[in-house]
Amino acid sequence: MKRVNQIYHHPVFQKKFQALQEAEKNRQFCKHTLEHFMDVARLMYIYSLEHHLSASKELIYATALMHDIGRIDQIEMGIPHEQTGAALCDVILPDCGFSQEETETIKSAILHHRKAAQDVGNPFYEMLYWADKKSRSCFACDMRKECNWDKEKMNLEIDD
Numbered sequence: 001m002k003r004v005n006q007i008y009h010h011p012v013f014q015k016k017f018q019a020l021q022e023a024e025k026n027r028q029f030c031k032h033t034l035e036h037f038m039d040v041a042r043l044m045y046i047y048s049l050e051h052h053l054s055a056s057k058e059l060i061y062a063t064a065l066m067h068d069i070g071r072i073d074q075i076e077m078g079i080p081h082e083q084t085g086a087a088l089c090d091v092i093l094p095d096c097g098f099s100q101e102e103t104e105t106i107k108s109a110i111l112h113h114r115k116a117a118q119d120v121g122n123p124f125y126e127m128l129y130w131a132d133k134k135s136r137s138c139f140a141c142d143m144r145k146e147c148n149w150d151k152e153k154m155n156l157e158i159d160d
């Protein structure tokens with residue numbers, strides 16, 4: 001997982017990540033913390049195992065780390081975070097040894113992660129979409145009533 005650790009320690013990743021943590025310090029809705037990124041990585045890996053996909057663990061963890069890092073630019077500049085996140089992939093991933101093909105796979109998954117991947121028909125995108133949604137414990141959230149997520153997307157009970 002050397003390349004994944006390189007992402008986390010990359011100066012651009014750290015700058016965006018620290019700014020995001022500061023910006024969301026008092027946010028009452030779901031935050032985009034390291035715990036969220038790691039939850040998404042582990043859920044993606046579970047999905048990959050259960051669906052007998054041959055996705056690389058390193059690619060999964062890299063995607064999970066990068067998928068919401070663009071949120072700080074959304075907060076500061078109003079640009080959708082899947083776009084800024086994909087652009088940050090081009091800055092960070094080649095420095096960490098990811099090939100152009102791997103970078104494109106991660107970027108595409110991030111660009112699609114806000115809409116149902118069934119529309120797209122790619123198992124890797126579907127994995128990120130599912131893990132991102134599943135990572136949230138809506139059933140235990142005090143902000144559920146004010147949340148703008150569709151009720152169908154919410155995790156209103158513990159399930160598998």
Ligand SMILES: [Fe+2]
Pocket residue numbers: 036040067068132
């Ligand atoms: Fe997310």
